[in-house]
Amino acid sequence: NAGVMQNPRHLVRRRGQEARLRCSPMKGHSHVYWYRQLPEEGLKFMVYLQKENIIDESGMPKERFSAEFPKEGPSILRIQQVVRGDSAAYFCASSPGGIETQYFGPGTRLLVL
Amino acid sequence: TQLLEQSPQFLSIQEGENLTVYCNSSSVFSSLQWYRQEPGEGPVLLVTVVTGGEVKKLKRLTFQFGDARKDSSLHITAAQPGDTGLYLCAGDGTGGFKTIFGAGTRLFVKA
Numbered sequence: 001n002a003g004v005m006q007n008p009r010h011l012v013r014r015r016g017q018e019a020r021l022r023c024s025p026m027k028g029h030s031h032v033y034w035y036r037q038l039p040e041e042g043l044k045f046m047v048y049l050q051k052e053n054i055i056d057e058s059g060m061p062k063e064r065f066s067a068e069f070p071k072e073g074p075s076i077l078r079i080q081q082v083v084r085g086d087s088a089a090y091f092c093a094s095s096p097g098g099i100e101t102q103y104f105g106p107g108t109r110l111l112v113l
Numbered sequence: 114t115q116l117l118e119q120s121p122q123f124l125s126i127q128e129g130e131n132l133t134v135y136c137n138s139s140s141v142f143s144s145l146q147w148y149r150q151e152p153g154e155g156p157v158l159l160v161t162v163v164t165g166g167e168v169k170k171l172k173r174l175t176f177q178f179g180d181a182r183k184d185s186s187l188h189i190t191a192a193q194p195g196d197t198g199l200y201l202c203a204g205d206g207t208g209g210f211k212t213i214f215g216a217g218t219r220l221f222v223k224a
Contacts, residue, residue, distance in 0.1 A: 004155075033212070042119075042201055042214035043156070056210035091155050100144050100163075100205070102212065104155030 002027065004094050004105035012111045013082050021077040021108045025094030032075045033102060034060075034067060037089045049075060082112045115140040117202055117215035125221040129191050134218040136202030137184045143205055145185045147176055150199040150217070192222045 005024040013019050025032050030051050035043040045059040049069040060067065064082075069075040079086055089109050093102035120135050136145065144163045148156035160169050162178035162185060169176045173196075175188040189196055199217045 035214075040216075042216040043203075043212075045211040045213070048210050059211060093155075100146065100161050102146075102158065104148075104157070106153070106155050 004092060004103050006090075006092055006105035006108050008108060009106060010109050010111070012113065014113050015083055016081050019079040019082050019086070019110055019112075021079075021090050021092075021110070023075040023077070023092035023094075023105055025075070025092075026103055029094035029096050029103075031095045031097065032069050033093045033095075034075075034077050035091045035093070037091060037107075043091060046077070079110075082110075084112045086110060087112045115142075115204070115213050117204060117213055119200075119202060119215035119218050121218060122216065123219045123221075125223065126192055128193055128222055128224050131188070131190050132192055132220070133186055133188045134200055134220070135184065135186050136215055138204070139183065140204075141182050143182070145178060145182075146203045146212075147185070147187055148201040148203060150201060151197075156201055189220075192220075194222045194224045196220060197222050 004026055007022050032049045034046040036046055037043045047060045047067045048056040052071050064080045066078045089107045091104050091107045093104045095102045118137050126132055144161055146161045147159045149159055150156040160176045162176055165180045165182045167178045173190045177186050199219050201214055201217045203212045203214045
């Protein structure tokens with residue numbers, strides 16, 4: 001059973017470009033969570049999605065950031081018009097149900113030049 | 114605002130020593146999780162504690178959840194270089210839909 005997969009592992013963008021981060025949850029998991037981690041810090045919750053629904057997006061900036069988890073395919077975290085402050089590691093996690101058991105992917109490291 | 118404070122922030126010890134790291138909050142959590150994260154990787158779940166006063170053991174690691182469910186500790190016996198990593202505690206946020214993470218304790222075990 002493959003674990004949570006994220007791609008790309010590393011992404012370099014120039015200011016103003018768009019970044020698309022993908023997350024494929026573990027087989028059978030319908031709950032996906034996105035987190036952002038800055039160097040030397042813990043993870044900050046961004047958004048929680050179930051299939052086709054956003055359940056809680058209270059940690060996600062209102063502008064430039066969006067997330068989706070379509071019926072088919074991976075979950076996507078999209079950052080429009082990236083700025084240098086968006087540089088961070090972005091992790092997704094999946095679970096079969098409750099938030100107590102989350103399995104994390106290896107992360108996508110975004111660098112904005 | 115719910116916060117989890119971890120201490121110490123950084124710990125460097127010799128192989129074979131014992132250590133304890135702490136996770137404290139002024140808020141009550143229905144459960145707390147401990148994760149270990151290695152450089153370049155995502156966090157890996159070590160344990161979930163649910164009941165106040167609960168103690169769980171995982172080989173040389175002992176986890177305790179405070180009676181009031183506001184704090185937790187992780188004790189490592191006879192640390193080994195393979196224990197090196199970032200140890201994160203996490204708890205369920207208000208509403209039960211999101212997880213709050215502490216900033217972590219970075220442990221370095223020297224051979």
